[in-house]
Structure formats: C-alpha cells, structure tokens
Amino acid sequence: MARIGVFICHCGENIAGVVDVDAVTQAAARLPGVAHAEHYRYMCSDPGQKLLIEAIKDKHLTGVVVAACSPTMHEMTFRAAAVEGGLNPYLSEMSNIREQCSWVHEDKVAATVKATDLVRLMVEKVKRNHALQPITVPVTKRALVIGGGIAGIQTALDLANGGHEVILVEREPSIGGHMAQLSETFPTLDCSQCILTPRMVQVSRHPNITLLTYSEVEEISGYVGNFKVKIRRKPRYVIEDKCTNCGDCAVVCPQVVPNEFDGGLSWRRAIYIPFPQAVPAVYTLDEESCLGLHPLVCEKCFQACDAEAVDLDMKPEIVEADVGAIVVATGYDLFAAQQARELGWGKFPDVVTGLEFERLLSASGPTSGEVRRPSDGRVPKEVVFIQCVGSRDPEQGVPYCSKICCMYTAKHAMLYKHKVPDGQAYVFYMDIRAGGKGYEEFVNRAVEEDRVLYVRGRVSRIFQENGKLNVWGADTLTGQAVEIAADLVVLATAMVANTGHDVLAQQLRAIVDEHGFYQEAHPKLRPVETLTAGLYLAGAVQAPKDIPETVAQASAAASKVQALFSRDELEREPVVAHVDELTCEGCFDCEKVCPYGAIERKEIRDREGNLLRLVSSVNEGLCEGCGACVVACRNHSIELEGFADDQIYGEIVALWPTTVGLPELVDW
Amino acid sequence: MPDESWQPQIVAFVCQWCTYAGADLAGTSRMKYAPNVRIVKLPCSGRIDPLFLVKAFEQGADGVLVSGCHPGNCHYVSGNLLARRRFTVFRELLSFLGLERERLQFSWVSAAEAVKWTEVVDAVTEEIRRLGPRKLGWGETLPSRGSRFQVASSKVEPETRNPKPKTLQAAEESIRRIARQLLEANAVDVVVGYGNGTLSGVTTPVFVTQPDGVEQLVWNERCLNNLSVYLTRDLVKRMGRVGIVAKGCDAKALVALLQETQINRDQLTIIGVPCEGMMQNGRLAVKCVTCDVHTPPIYDHLVKVGVGIEILEIGESGEADPRDAEIAALEALTHQERWAYWQEQFSRCIRCYACRAVCPLCYCDTCIVEQTQPQWIPPAFDAKGNLSWNIVRALHLAGRCIGCDECTRACPANIRLDLINRKLALLISDEYGYRSGYDAGVAPPLTTFRPEDRAEFIR
Numbered sequence A: 001m002a003r004i005g006v007f008i009c010h011c012g013e014n015i016a017g018v019v020d021v022d023a024v025t026q027a028a029a030r031l032p033g034v035a036h037a038e039h040y041r042y043m044c045s046d047p048g049q050k051l052l053i054e055a056i057k058d059k060h061l062t063g064v065v066v067a068a069c070s071p072t073m074h075e076m077t078f079r080a081a082a083v084e085g086g087l088n089p090y091l092s093e094m095s096n097i098r099e100q101c102s103w104v105h106e107d108k109v110a111a112t113v114k115a116t117d118l119v120r121l122m123v124e125k126v127k128r129n130h131a132l133q134p135i136t137v138p139v140t141k142r143a144l145v146i147g148g149g150i151a152g153i154q155t156a157l158d159l160a161n162g163g164h165e166v167i168l169v170e171r172e173p174s175i176g177g178h179m180a181q182l183s184e185t186f187p188t189l190d191c192s193q194c195i196l197t198p199r200m201v202q203v204s205r206h207p208n209i210t211l212l213t214y215s216e217v218e219e220i221s222g223y224v225g226n227f228k229v230k231i232r233r234k235p236r237y238v239i240e241d242k243c244t245n246c247g248d249c250a251v252v253c254p255q256v257v258p259n260e261f262d263g264g265l266s267w268r269r270a271i272y273i274p275f276p277q278a279v280p281a282v283y284t285l286d287e288e289s290c291l292g293l294h295p296l297v298c299e300k301c302f303q304a305c306d307a308e309a310v311d312l313d314m315k316p317e318i319v320e321a322d323v324g325a326i327v328v329a330t331g332y333d334l335f336a337a338q339q340a341r342e343l344g345w346g347k348f349p350d351v352v353t354g355l356e357f358e359r360l361l362s363a364s365g366p367t368s369g370e371v372r373r374p375s376d377g378r379v380p381k382e383v384v385f386i387q388c389v390g391s392r393d394p395e396q397g398v399p400y401c402s403k404i405c406c407m408y409t410a411k412h413a414m415l416y417k418h419k420v421p422d423g424q425a426y427v428f429y430m431d432i433r434a435g436g437k438g439y440e441e442f443v444n445r446a447v448e449e450d451r452v453l454y455v456r457g458r459v460s461r462i463f464q465e466n467g468k469l470n471v472w473g474a475d476t477l478t479g480q481a482v483e484i485a486a487d488l489v490v491l492a493t494a495m496v497a498n499t500g501h502d503v504l505a506q507q508l509r510a511i512v513d514e515h516g517f518y519q520e521a522h523p524k525l526r527p528v529e530t531l532t533a534g535l536y537l538a539g540a541v542q543a544p545k546d547i548p549e550t551v552a553q554a555s556a557a558a559s560k561v562q563a564l565f566s567r568d569e570l571e572r573e574p575v576v577a578h579v580d581e582l583t584c585e586g587c588f589d590c591e592k593v594c595p596y597g598a599i600e601r602k603e604i605r606d607r608e609g610n611l612l613r614l615v616s617s618v619n620e621g622l623c624e625g626c627g628a629c630v631v632a633c634r635n636h637s638i639e640l641e642g643f644a645d646d647q648i649y650g651e652i653v654a655l656w657p658t659t660v661g662l663p664e665l666v667d668w
Numbered sequence B: 001m002p003d004e005s006w007q008p009q010i011v012a013f014v015c016q017w018c019t020y021a022g023a024d025l026a027g028t029s030r031m032k033y034a035p036n037v038r039i040v041k042l043p044c045s046g047r048i049d050p051l052f053l054v055k056a057f058e059q060g061a062d063g064v065l066v067s068g069c070h071p072g073n074c075h076y077v078s079g080n081l082l083a084r085r086r087f088t089v090f091r092e093l094l095s096f097l098g099l100e101r102e103r104l105q106f107s108w109v110s111a112a113e114a115v116k117w118t119e120v121v122d123a124v125t126e127e128i129r130r131l132g133p134r135k136l137g138w139g140e141t142l143p144s145r146g147s148r149f150q151v152a153s154s155k156v157e158p159e160t161r162n163p164k165p166k167t168l169q170a171a172e173e174s175i176r177r178i179a180r181q182l183l184e185a186n187a188v189d190v191v192v193g194y195g196n197g198t199l200s201g202v203t204t205p206v207f208v209t210q211p212d213g214v215e216q217l218v219w220n221e222r223c224l225n226n227l228s229v230y231l232t233r234d235l236v237k238r239m240g241r242v243g244i245v246a247k248g249c250d251a252k253a254l255v256a257l258l259q260e261t262q263i264n265r266d267q268l269t270i271i272g273v274p275c276e277g278m279m280q281n282g283r284l285a286v287k288c289v290t291c292d293v294h295t296p297p298i299y300d301h302l303v304k305v306g307v308g309i310e311i312l313e314i315g316e317s318g319e320a321d322p323r324d325a326e327i328a329a330l331e332a333l334t335h336q337e338r339w340a341y342w343q344e345q346f347s348r349c350i351r352c353y354a355c356r357a358v359c360p361l362c363y364c365d366t367c368i369v370e371q372t373q374p375q376w377i378p379p380a381f382d383a384k385g386n387l388s389w390n391i392v393r394a395l396h397l398a399g400r401c402i403g404c405d406e407c408t409r410a411c412p413a414n415i416r417l418d419l420i421n422r423k424l425a426l427l428i429s430d431e432y433g434y435r436s437g438y439d440a441g442v443a444p445p446l447t448t449f450r451p452e453d454r455a456e457f458i459r
C-alpha cells in the first residue's frame, strides 16, 4: 500500500497569496493513498525540510510530493531530504504550483483548483515511482576546448596548469581570435598583442595542451565524463614541424588576395601567415586562393621551400579523442555592416567598421599604426564614429545592446586624437553604457581630455561629395539637424552570434537562444554551464562580452571542469531505457530512432547455443533518457525509468474529473 | 452560444528542456495566462506517445496541447523531429475520424519564449472555449444520427477482368514444379502455398513438406489471401526454411517484414507469381484495381505464366482507386458528421481482433491491447475501448501497411479499415514520399525524419 506524504509550500506569500494552501492540503489529505498532508511557510528552509524528514520516519511514508516552486529550483533539495528521511531519492516528486500556477494566475479559485489538480497528478505519479540506483560512470580527465580566442586560450591554460590534458581546436590557421586584431584595449589602453601574444605562445609550448589549428569538430557522441570526438584537420599543405616561418614560399607565390585579418585593408599571398605573431608560427596554403592543387598548377612554393615543409599532397585528417568535458569558446561575429544601407559601408571606401579601424590603429596593421584613410591614404582630419550600428535596432539588426561598442568607440576616438591631435572626432550615440570598473571615467576622459564631441542622435544618411563624406544626422538634445563633412566614418557594428553555431550547437546538443548565442543553464546561478552535462561556455559565445568578462568566464569554466575532474567516477541519473527481452519482437525501430546509438542487438540463444532470436538491449552508458525508443516500440517492450508508461498513465487518469476532493470549489 | 462560464479542460504534454522551462520563465516573469492547462512533463517531445493523447481524450479532455523544442534545438538532437512526423500522422487520423482540429494543438516553445507560451495557452484555451465542450464522449455517437451519414459505397463497379484460365493453369504447373524441386533438393523444409478450400470459391493455406505433397498446391483467381502472415507464426518458424508462394502484393509484405528484421532472407525462398488480379465476390478485388506490382518486387524464382499475360512493372498503375472517392466524400463532411460515421462503424466492433490476426505486419506476440500495466486501451467492447483500439491499430500500421486489405476482408463487422489505412498511406506518400513494401533498404517513415519536413500546424 502506498503511503504518500504531501507538503504544500506557501513560499511566503508567493504561493499562499494566490493559492488557498489550506484547501489544497485538505483536498490532498483525502486522496487515496495519501497518509500525510501539511503546509508550511518555506518548505525549502531547514525547518521545512525537517518536517518532511520527520514525516517520512513517523508516518512510514513510501513517497513524497512537495508542491512548491519549479523542480528546476529544488528537486535536488527535496530528494536529498527524502534520502535523509530514509527514502530513495526517486520517490520524491515536486508539483510546480509557483512558476506554473500562483505566479501566472490571478483568479484565486482557479489557481487553487489548478494547484489541487497538479498535486493529485503528482501523487498518482509518485505512487508508481520505483526506487532507482544512480549509475556510476568513469570520468576521462581530458578536456576539449573549441575556439582559440582569448576565452579558449584562458580556459586551456587554466586547465593545463591545473594538471589536466587539453585539446584546443581552432578553425583558423592561428589562435588569438578577435583580440589578436585589436590595437589597444579599454579601459587601460594597453596593447592587445602585448598581453595576448605571451599567452598564445604559452599555449603552444604547454606540455598538457594539444593544439589543433585549422581544424573543426566533426562529430561528438557520448556523455559527460565520456565524450568521443572526431576532429577534422583541414590540410594546410605545410608540415607544421618542418616550417621555419622563413616566408620564402610567400615571396614567390603569384596569387595575391585581400588579407581577412586586416579586414581586407591589406594583401596577402595564397600561402601566408595571417599575422607575424601567429601561433603556431607556420605558413598555411589557402586552397581556395591557390592557382590550383588538383591538378597542380604552379608549385612555386614547393620549390622555394628549403625546409621541405610544403606538402601539396596533404589530405584532411581525422583525429579521434576521448574527453570528459567540453568547453565551447567559439566567440562572436560582427553584424554585416552593409545591411545598414544608409551608412554606405561597402559603397564608400572611407566608411569602415570598428574592427577595420582597429587594424588602422594597430602598429602591426596595414598602415603601421598611422591613421590613414583607405581611399587615398590621407590622414583624416574629421572622423565620425557611429555607435549602435545594428544593435538596439529590431528592424534592421538585433534588439539587444552589444555592450562593448560604447567603450571601444570612446577608445577609438581617444586613440585617434592621440595620433592626430589636430583632428576632430565626433561620436553619434543613443546612450552611453559604461558600466564597469573604470569605464565611466574612461569615457569622461575622452570627452574632457581629448575633446571628443558626443552627439546624441542617429545618422540618417551618408553620401560622398567632393572627396568628403557628408554625414546627416540629428542631435536629439538640441533638436537640430547636424551635418558633418567627414574624412572617415567608423561604424560600431553589433556583436552577433557566430554563423557556424547552428551546426556545432546541434552536434553538441546545446540550446541556442533566439539570437543564436549559446544558452547558459541558468542566467544568474549557472552562467557557465549548459543544460547538457559536461558542456560549458566561455566568452562571447554566450553573449556580447568584453575581454575582462570573457576571461572571467573562461576561468570559471575551467574551474567547473576541474571540479568535474576532481572525481574518478560520476553518478548519473538513472533515467535510462530498459528493454523487456521477453516481449521484444526485434523489429529494431528503437535502434532507428535512438540518436545516441544506445540500442544494441542482443542474441537470445537456447541451451545448446542455437540462436533463437535477436532482441534490443540498451547501453546504459550511452542512453540519455530521451524516450524516443519507448514511443517507437509498438508493444511497449521498452520502458524509460522515471517517465515510465504507468507513471504517465497515472498522471493522465488523475487529471479528470478535476477538483476531486475539493467540493467547496466545484463551480469555478 | 457557447456557455461563457464553461471552462475547457486542457492537458499539455511538454518536454522538460524547452517548453517546461519556457513556462517556468513565464512564471518568473509574472506573466498572466489562462488557468485551464495542466502540464504533464516528459523528457522530450519524442517521448510523447499518441496513446497519452488518446487516453486524455478518453478521460474527458476538451483539448490537448503538445509542445516541445523548436526544430534544431532538441536537447536530444532529434526527438522533436520524430515527434513532428508522428503527430502529423496522428492529427490527420483524428481529424479523419471526426475530432475537431482545434482540440489537438501543437507548438514549439523554447526555454526563452515565455511570452509565446502564454500566447499559446491563451489562444488554445480560447479556440477550445469557442468550440464548446465535446458533445459526445469518446467513441460515442448519437443513436439516431449514426446511419444518416452513410457514405455511399463506391459506385465504381470494378471491371470483371477475365483471368485467362490457360495462364492460371500454366502458373499452377510451374508453382508445383518449383516447389517439388525445392523440396527434393532439400533447399526448403516447407512450402507455404494455396490449396483448395472446403468451400468452393475460396482457397486455404497449405504447408507442404514432402515433394509428393506439391499436388495440393493450386493457383487460380481465388488465391487472394496474403500468406506472408504465416511467416512470423511460431509454428511455421519452427518448421525451418520456408518457401512461400507470393503475388506482388504479398511480396510487399515480405519487404516490410525484412525491413523490420522479422524474417531472415537467407532462410526464405520466394516463389513469385506474376498476377493479373484476384477475384472477390465475383469481381476483381479492390486492391487489384490499382495494383502496380503484377510482378513481385522481390522473388527467388519467378513462375512462368505461359503466353498472353501482360506483366506490368512496378510503378503507377494508372488506375484510380475507387476508395479515393469515398475518402474524399468523407472529408467533405463536417467533423461532426465524420465522427458520427466512424463511431457508428466502430460501435460494431466486437474486438475479435481478426484484423490483427490476418495482418502480416501485426506480428507481436503480446499486443499493446492485451497489456494491463498500464491498460492504455480499454479491453471491453464499448464505445471508448473500440475507438481507442481502432486508433491504435491504425497508428501502428501507419507507414507500414502495404495495403493488402486482409483486415477489411476479415472483419466480421464490415468496418471500413481499408479507408483508414489508405488515408494514412496517401498522407505518408504525399508528405514523406514513402510507400511501404517496395524497398527493404530504407527506414520506415515514422522512424526517421527530414529537417525540412512540413508541419505548418505547429504553432
């Protein structure tokens, strides 16, 4: 006989203010199989949990239902309390009468009826719950970090310094990400390369780090502690160990193409090194720009290389590895500036993006750090900076604030003034968002010390006239139209999600938000974890971030992984599928629908060893507990623990008629 | 006028990663919405069994909502994409049986879409409120109205093709010769074929184990049955290696059984017989009108039929199936009328399970309908049980049925199971370009998906 205990939480006034907890308790007490029902102000508090623990012991309860907040909040709490009371944790269930009832309904009667229904439903479920034992799995203490921007670099170094093996996968020929392209960084104006390069070198030298550049993750399977990954190494046609970085190959290469590292403001050869400090410091032959490899057309680089590092027959290679945790640090992309048509990027050479301007400012950039405009190489005397290009613009761009552009625009204006003291900088802005240590002061410095002219308003049009860019805008503070004849215009384009995300996210089984950024497990309490166990986030992959925030999150992700790696074995939720071999007909539809390849074919033999039939069998290590197989099975020979058919059946039949045991509220 | 005070009772089956989390977020954000929905949480929309919905309606739900992650965002990679196909079929089936479409709703709601969740709940509640309470219980029909909506049976008189006695005789001789050779060479242990029945006008299956027994084998215009049903029966399995006489349509069942690893190709010898059509009650059988497998899609030995028979290749037959007009007529009715039509049909069901017994693809030893823990399908032959049983039968054959019509012929209550089967087969062919029984190498349509599968009905 079931003896269920029901505990209704007031959550202060959060629940009790709307739901008549007394009525729900009375109704619960009358349900068949309920041996105990009570309500309390805060079930999650110590005294609340004590009530539950005592009741389990005193009333010999066989299961408990806590009607309170969402199970996402406190399922673990009450499972632990149940264990303290002597129950198996899986005999504790929660009814969500806060997030899904009291907080969303105003009609008190309707909310009370609903709460009663939800409690009844869970009572019926928990009656059918079984004691489950956690599954233990080993932990492979090696991490995969995807993306070698500052986020990935930081995570990899932290983990490697902590003594763990790390595989760092970067899509481009060099690590460094966007930070490598920056000139100086706010709010301290220290040189980006100067602080980044040492870390890049550390990565390449660290004995615990395997660096795979020019590579992408091709396939991921498995689960926390036991992922299997396949990484595809694109052929770079240069043997990394042999390349001496002499550059003889590039000199002879006849193919000249725009250098993407400089935003197309400079040129490179088909065989190239993206920037002098690149790590690894080796050349890469970019197949698409090459005159032709299949069949071979020119071969000049091959002949020029004394080190015999050029290998024009190089094939893609698949590297397989077992890892216990994965950190995604694939960063961000920039809003395509040509979409803001009125601003003329792509049409007028002297309208550049912020990132292109970083290259113009950079000592290693196409102008060796002198600010010269792309069209005629003159030093611009009037420069207009436009903020929020694509940001906070639901129509043309994205609705959110990109968070960093106010800051880097102030930086740009300042650096420009430092280089061209007699020039004038104008900034069009919507508001200034400078929350951060030393940030407000930084913007103030731009205005006060460097005399940057801030104009609050939007730019409506830019057109070219007599070698100048006419910028038309409005100053919303004075209500006047503003017209500036500028030499150079810099657009602070929005930070958007990295375009490759969809495919990778699907492979990783991660959820992305409406904008394509990876979704964290909880916006406040679990900002570096995802809902997929063993998968963590670092940097701008999760949301727009500046470098300090990126690094903080990267270190946080590393410490989460280290916590995971501090154990030799992991306990997994026993929510897995099981096959009834007696009734399984061996149609293997389950095998076809299982996304994890968890279904195996098992031979049933008689005593003489003759094969009688084949049946399905679930590999518990691989099963993630989605239950797709259960539905595919026509005669229900597969059951999913925790969400078994009879549990769901119990819930469904408990739903009607509604308001059983609540006669006083029947006519709602 | 709908009663203003009436409150629809709706159950929502949702996945825990997206919709459940989205509903939580609506709570955290203190958004308000209609209090009519009760959530049942599942790990994934792929875990939501149509049986849950059937049960909920049987229990009295006014409406059901199914909600999961957006395509591409499934926590379990593809559960929602499988669900999308399954519920496309389920929704069409229930609508065909006369349930108003508004009562069965679907949405994708992500963990971030709290606003969407409140909008979905409000909209669904409102639509069902406008519709009003379900006037009839699950499987119930108005006694007086039941027969009013009889769909006129096909007016199309299938032509009476005259099978050529000569070719039939040639085929019979050829079948016997092949069977004898197989048995003599000990290539098979038993040959399953047609023999003369005790009643004139019907044939009966015979199981020939000795070369001399091949004289029992006959071939005539009455060899209508699909013998492949015997291949999954224990009695036959125990006999060892089987040779089977199969027409084109029968061979389609063999293909489907191979797809589901129910038969071992190495242990099976198929004696394929080209066929011009079989007779039923003095007419060409309906399935033969549109037959496009006059030659079996798979065989080991092809029977020689002599001269004068035209053998069509696999492909469109060019003929119209007379049942398509009946399906169209049914679909032209209102939901209420359709409901009445089908409930009247199902009310005649005596739960003899003859349909199941003759179906070559109903091979489970323990059928879902006999399971008691839990008992998803009420065993009694009453309105509720009959409707639920017939829904589940249809669903279990969706994407698998090869259209042999054995069930319809076996049904002592003359329930038009063939219309339901064909309706779903047409749907699946339209939506997923799949026809059962032609290719053992592809996955059945409800065990797979394409990212671009359509499902405009999902909010």
Ligand SMILES: Cc1cc2nc3c(=O)[nH]c(=O)nc-3n(C[C@H](O)[C@H](O)[C@H](O)COP(=O)(O)OP(=O)(O)OC[C@H]3O[C@@H](n4cnc5c(N)ncnc54)[C@H](O)[C@@H]3O)c2cc1C
Pocket: A146, A147, A148, A149, A150, A151, A152, A169, A170, A171, A172, A175, A176, A177, A178, A179, A182, A184, A185, A186, A187, A215, A216, A217, A329, A330, A331, A332, A333, A334, A354, A355, A358, A404, A408, A411, A498, A500, A504, A538, A539, A540, A541, A545, A546, A547, A548, A550
């Ligand atoms: C114009 C501009 C100026 C800025 N100035 C400053 C500043 O002054 N101070 C400051 O604090 N911040 C500044 N920022 C912000 C700074 O760029 C970011 O905070 C930082 O780069 C985020 O680092 P990340 O590693 O998360 O991403 P990223 O730098 O984008 O790195 C991501 C890396 O992952 C790789 N990758 C992507 N997809 C894959 C894949 N599928 N597989 C493998 N690898 C992949 C990329 O190639 C890249 O190397 C500025 C940004 C801009 C646009």
Ligand code: SF4
Pocket: A576, A577, A593, A594, A595, A596, A597, A598, A599, A618, A622, A623, A624, A625, A626, A627, A628, A629, A630, A640
């Ligand atoms: S529940 Fe079934 S489908 Fe899902 S992972 Fe486990 S075995 Fe595969």
